[in-house]
Amino acid sequence: MKKWPLWIRLPLQVSAALWLLTAAWVLWDNWGRQASMPTTAETLSTRDTGPQQIERGQYLARAGNCIACHSVRGQPLMSGARAIDTPFGTVYSSNLTPDPETGLGRWSSQDFWVALQLGRTPSGRLLVPVFPYNHTRLISRSDSDALWQWLQSLPPAHQAQPTHTLRWPLGTQAALAVWRSLYFDASTQVEVTPRVPTPVQRGAYLVEALGHCAACHGQRDLLGGFPDVQDLSGAVMPAQGWYAPDLLSDAQTGLLSMETAQWLRRLQTGYHDRSVASGPMAEVVQHSLQYLSEDDAQAMLAYLQYRARQQPQPGIESAAAPRWSVLDIGQDIYKNQCAQCHGKQGQGLTQAYPALAGSLAVQQSDPTNLVLSILQGGYGPSTQQRLEPYGMPPFKMTLDDRQIAAVLSYVRSQWGNQAGEVTPLQVNRIRASTDH
Amino acid sequence: MLQTLFRQILPLLIALFCASKTMATPAASNSTTENMAERVRACTACHGEQGRAAPDGYYPRLAGKPAGYLYHQLLNFAEGRRRYGPMAQLVQPLSDAYLLRMAQHFASLDIPYPAPSREAPRISLQDLERGRQLAVHGDASRKLPSCTACHGTTLMGTEPHVPALLGLPLDYLTAQLGAWQTGERRAHTPDCMAAIVRRMTPGDIISVASWLSMQPVPATAHARTLQRGLVLDDSLRCGSAPELSPQPHKKDHP
Numbered sequence: 160m161k162k163w164p165l166w167i168r169l170p171l172q173v174s175a176a177l178w179l180l181t182a183a184w185v186l187w188d189n190w191g192r193q194a195s196m197p198t199t200a201e202t203l204s205t206r207d208t209g210p211q212q213i214e215r216g217q218y219l220a221r222a223g224n225c226i227a228c229h230s231v232r233g234q235p236l237m238s239g240a241r242a243i244d245t246p247f248g249t250v251y252s253s254n255l256t257p258d259p260e261t262g263l264g265r266w267s268s269q270d271f272w273v274a275l276q277l278g279r280t281p282s283g284r285l286l287v288p289v290f291p292y293n294h295t296r297l298i299s300r301s302d303s304d305a306l307w308q309w310l311q312s313l314p315p316a317h318q319a320q321p322t323h324t325l326r327w328p329l330g331t332q333a334a335l336a337v338w339r340s341l342y343f344d345a346s347t348q349v350e351v352t353p354r355v356p357t358p359v360q361r362g363a364y365l366v367e368a369l370g371h372c373a374a375c376h377g378q379r380d381l382l383g384g385f386p387d388v389q390d391l392s393g394a395v396m397p398a399q400g401w402y403a404p405d406l407l408s409d410a411q412t413g414l415l416s417m418e419t420a421q422w423l424r425r426l427q428t429g430y431h432d433r434s435v436a437s438g439p440m441a442e443v444v445q446h447s448l449q450y451l452s453e454d455d456a457q458a459m460l461a462y463l464q465y466r467a468r469q470q471p472q473p474g475i476e477s478a479a480a481p482r483w484s485v486l487d488i489g490q491d492i493y494k495n496q497c498a499q500c501h502g503k504q505g506q507g508l509t510q511a512y513p514a515l516a517g518s519l520a521v522q523q524s525d526p527t528n529l530v531l532s533i534l535q536g537g538y539g540p541s542t543q544q545r546l547e548p549y550g551m552p553p554f555k556m557t558l559d560d561r562q563i564a565a566v567l568s569y570v571r572s573q574w575g576n577q578a579g580e581v582t583p584l585q586v587n588r589i590r591a592s593t594d595h
Numbered sequence: 596m597l598q599t600l601f602r603q604i605l606p607l608l609i610a611l612f613c614a615s616k617t618m619a620t621p622a623a624s625n626s627t628t629e630n631m632a633e634r635v636r637a638c639t640a641c642h643g644e645q646g647r648a649a650p651d652g653y654y655p656r657l658a659g660k661p662a663g664y665l666y667h668q669l670l671n672f673a674e675g676r677r678r679y680g681p682m683a684q685l686v687q688p689l690s691d692a693y694l695l696r697m698a699q700h701f702a703s704l705d706i707p708y709p710a711p712s713r714e715a716p717r718i719s720l721q722d723l724e725r726g727r728q729l730a731v732h733g734d735a736s737r738k739l740p741s742c743t744a745c746h747g748t749t750l751m752g753t754e755p756h757v758p759a760l761l762g763l764p765l766d767y768l769t770a771q772l773g774a775w776q777t778g779e780r781r782a783h784t785p786d787c788m789a790a791i792v793r794r795m796t797p798g799d800i801i802s803v804a805s806w807l808s809m810q811p812v813p814a815t816a817h818a819r820t821l822q823r824g825l826v827l828d829d830s831l832r833c834g835s836a837p838e839l840s841p842q843p844h845k846k847d848h849p
Contacts, residue, residue, distance in 0.1 A: 231674070232673055232674050232687075233670065233673075233674035441688045442687075442688065445688050500636070511633070535680075535681065535684045536637055536640075536681070536684075536685060537637075537684055537685060537688070538637065538685060538686075538688050538689055539688065540688040540689075541688065541689045541690035541692075541693050546690065546692070546693060547634055547693050547696065548634075548688075548689075548693075549633065549634055549636070550634070550635075550636065550637030550685065551636075551637055552636065552637045552638075552639075552640030552641065553637075553640075553641075553681040553684070553685070555681065556641070556681070557640075
């Protein structure tokens, strides 16, 4: 047989070799070196199954918001099977109760620790990265053990994890392995939390390890790569459509200019005088933040404020005032639909309806969350400190795009507010993205 | 004597003092009983003032329905057995306890019903008569119980879990029966309504819904006055209204 000329053979051979090398590296990266990685030995707390340890585990599970994704309302706690929408398909959470067939009944505390560290089950199956294991690998071994003891104390629930409906080949182990080699580095040393943490250090641990705030507030690329655990620079949540604000920008959150007490209240109840946690954040407050101890909530804020002080803080850019014709329409709608609760001067009603005047949430340059709030309305979360919150009706059936744009443009430019006009096209796009 | 008088007057004085305080600051009261009406504004925007149903003929009446029924519906939306985006988004962040209080609030409102639709029926008189037959007598040959068996002889519902069927718009009734047939609307298992509706033809649904929507609401009838029990046999159980069927195999029941 005649040999192909060298100029064809050589590139083919080189690229084949490169492919083989890459595949070998991906295999080694995911199942080779990580299996031989030294894992922290069991701590004393591993064998501690006392009520205090279990209670601590429950506290940590709440601080980590595990319950929101691993439970379905009306079903046994932590029995999983909650559908989580992603741009790549729907993923279902796993059953973490001690059921031997469908849950973690056959796992050990070491298996659980490895899953938190490496996103991998005892049998070597790679977990889909909706589970934020870039964050959970920062959780300390003693916290992992406490979480484990709490999970083991729950009544076992027989609930098989439904199959993910990810577009092929995304859910396959091969695709996950490649993805992990791109975005997940389990080899770097994790900084261990100091024994006597300062509030800022404790806050860093809560935000970066347990709380996994960057999972929503950090930016992902087109392949949904894990953001850096410290990235809090704000991002649109692709499947939900809500904008998770830049937590370190004072113009977006008021983290530095607002009283800390107001911000504490916002964490614990979802409310402060000029904004309400809505959408996915209401869920975080409901299942997680409301249970934080006063010290931990303060520590979280201290850390965020510390980070915010280290970066430049430009003020709110005042935009050009909306057109008069738009404001006229907006004013009419405001009078008829909004003023009853939010007040004629946008002053709100203490304890019930947030003020719109001076609200940073109202003046965000990206109006996505505002439009969603008008379309869907909503209640803030029921919390221990606020059992029966007030709510806003959905307007998606009663106001059209032009009307919503007009009333938002009005609200954003009155009573000292200085944000720009919202266009009907913007409203239309957001409405379309949520109609399914 | 003076002491007794003082004892009687003191609470009043305290109440007055508190009232003047609340009036002085424009803050919403956080002690709850008195302002449930304010707290359910997000509901009444669509369901009409006091939940008396909206004029557009779709959002159903809430006022005066049995609290158990309303509470179950709120849970059904929160837990995905009923699907309507705006409802689900509203109730998801709220606790079960709060949803129950909302249900009790609307159940306690006793306000008059509007007159039924005066529109001419969109179906033939024979079909309308068939609707009446099914609603009042059912069809034993197809194991279809009548509506009145569970929803009360006046069709105004029974405490604590079964809702009234009168005073509802035709569009709402057909949409709900259709949703039950396709599985879009579900109740707690075992889902007796789903079982019943699956035995009905589309023609049955239109006939029954049309007849129901044209009946006047009896002025005196009210769910609270009717108590029902054990109207269904062993083959049809209702997870959402367990009082309607015999308890499953409970021995030594006192």
